[in-house]
Amino acid sequence: MIKTDILIIGAGPVGLFTVFEAGLMRLKCHVIDALPVPGGQCAEIYPKKPIYDIPGFPEILAGDLIKNLEQQIKPFNPGYTLGERAETINRLDDGSFVVTSASGLLHHAPVVVIAGGLGSFEPRKPPIANIADFENKGVDYIVRDPEKYRNKRIVISGGGDSALDWALFLESVAAKVTLIHRRREFRGAPESVQKLAVLAASGRINVVTDAEVVDLKGDAHLETTIVQRINGNMEVISADYFIPLFGLSPKLGPIGDWGLDIEKNAIKVNNALDYGTNIPGIFAVGDVNTYPGKLKLILCGFHEAAVAVQFAYSIINPDKKFVMKYTTVNGITGFDGVKKETKKAEYISI
């Protein structure tokens, strides 16, 4: 079991900055995120987009903001559980919490700060009525181990980078690869598009365009995909596996079942005081929370995190009082004892 002072759900910019504010108060943090790398939306959706409203940065790429935050919190050495969604929460008799992540890993802390943004990023599932029936029985939304597909018949759908790249990669592994796309144009690196054209011309990848998969058939396991052309014609394509690759979209997910007050997919918090939720000891900061006048801005999340950890401190240390000191006065001392502070002036006698 992982033990920490503050368990942070979400490794986006606000979750990461929470580690910093907590660190100033000597509170240790552990961060859980469904994505395999820190950064949340900034890393997953728009790493190369510039952000113009981070105070002090006239312009910064979302990916660089995350890199900077990771560097800023390094002295406070946070723990990470990445690539795993936080699934369930249990409140113990002493008021502390145990959060279980997807692999069954247990995390124990007296305070939980939810900085979950729009939720966890999950593969977009095509609107095929019976697709759920074939999940783990031939339908995979993510390619985890290409060897699984050796000598199998694969149908991939999607027109973006990952559909293209996996079709090219699996061509040498699978018995047969069919790539289905709604349009004729494929988007991706020019050399990948070129390679696809060559493999399609030689018949090594069966490319079906102006089409989409509309139905799946099979008994215990997927056997065929039913493909509809734009002109209405139907085609049956045998498949051991169907891999729809349509990117990721955020879902609030299991947090919605944690007993928190939810309004329009966001967690209600007390913005007059501490950004606490209806459950004492659980705070919510950043885009995941809501209150009158809420602005979904990274900078607002930073503020909320700074306030929330002050109140977290008094839960974790009920007998102590924390006196806030400016980093300009005190510098920062990492958990490894290394101190960063203003350089002292040196006097040289001449």
Added chain:
Amino acid sequence: MVNITIIDREGKHHPLEVPSDMNLNLMELCKSAELPVEGTCGGIALCASCQCYVLSAHELPEKSEAEEEMLDQAFFVQPNSRLGCQIQITDSLDNLVIHLAPDAN
């Protein structure tokens, strides 16, 4: 001001009178009219939650690379599909009619 009609997912018509000088786009209009459009990505053509079908014969700005790319990953896409966040409301959009695409989530 321009008149824009938004047909929601249940088929209900919402005739709206909209200022054309406020740099609004169709996604923002839907949100401000409290129609069920999430605008998850904030308007940078990265989520398709504002996908709509353009029913009137208006000449619209061409789709950007980013919009085409996102529509490639979206569902229920039709030839007249657009992302509302990529369409700025201007005087030339008077009497525009759009239908919200089904919610893919």
